[in-house]
Amino acid sequence: MNHKVIGATRNVAIVGPYLSGKTALLESLLSVTGTITRKGNVKDGNTIGDSSPEARDRQMSVEVNAATAEYEGVRFTFLDCPGSIEFVQETYNALIGVDAAIIVCEPVADRTLTLAPLFNPLLSLYAEENLP
Numbered sequence: 001m002n003h004k005v006i007g008a009t010r011n012v013a014i015v016g017p018y019l020s021g022k023t024a025l026l027e028s029l030l031s032v033t034g035t036i037t038r039k040g041n042v043k044d045g046n047t048i049g050d051s052s053p054e055a056r057d058r059q060m061s062v063e064v065n066a067a068t069a070e071y072e073g074v075r076f077t078f079l080d081c082p083g084s085i086e087f088v089q090e091t092y093n094a095l096i097g098v099d100a101a102i103i104v105c106e107p108v109a110d111r112t113l114t115l116a117p118l119f120n121p122l123l124s125l126y127a128e129e130n131l132p
Contacts (some may be wrong), residue, residue, distance in 0.1 A: 009075045013094050016104035017114035018060060018083040023049045025104055026067060026080045033069040033076075049080040062087055064094045 014022045026049050027039040040047035045056040049065035061082035068077045079098060081091040095101060105111055 008073075009077065010100065011077045011079065011098040013079045013081055013091070013098040013101040014104060015081045015091055015095070015101050016083055017111060018085075020083055020104045020106055020111070022080055022083060022104050023047050023061060023065075025102070026065070026078055029076075029078060030067055030069055033071045035067070035069040060084060064090050 014026055016022050023042050024039075027036070027041075027047055030036045030048060031039045036048065042059055045059075048067050049061060052062065054062050061080060061084075063082065065080040066077055067080070068075060070076070079094045081094050082088075083091075103115065105115055
């Protein structure tokens with residue numbers, strides 16, 4: 001019997017404002033690791049994330065979507081979080097149980113203000129963990 005040994009498991013949230021490209025990044029990560037053979041497109045409604053009918057109708061994440069990939073002996077569970085402020089509690093809930101977060105934002109100064117709702121809970125969690 002051939003058993004593949006996984007060296008570690010990492011949970012990584014993908015967060016950012018609405019329409020910043022989080023689901024597209026998830027598709028690219030899954031493609032690069034060989035988990036999928038063809039990247040989907042949000043507009044075409046064929047992505048791994050955003051698979052619910054509501055998400056496909058809205059062309060945006062409405063809940064956290066999970067996908068797993070393996071790379072160089074490490075298993076990654078990616079949590080593609082919604083970016084709309086309407087679903088921010090879903091993102092906050094996901095951030096509690098992850099090892100890292102990838103923050104996706106366009107390189108436009110005006111869009112960086114939309115990151116503030118994400119940074120406040122992250123800073124609070126960090127401060128609680130590092131109290132003397």
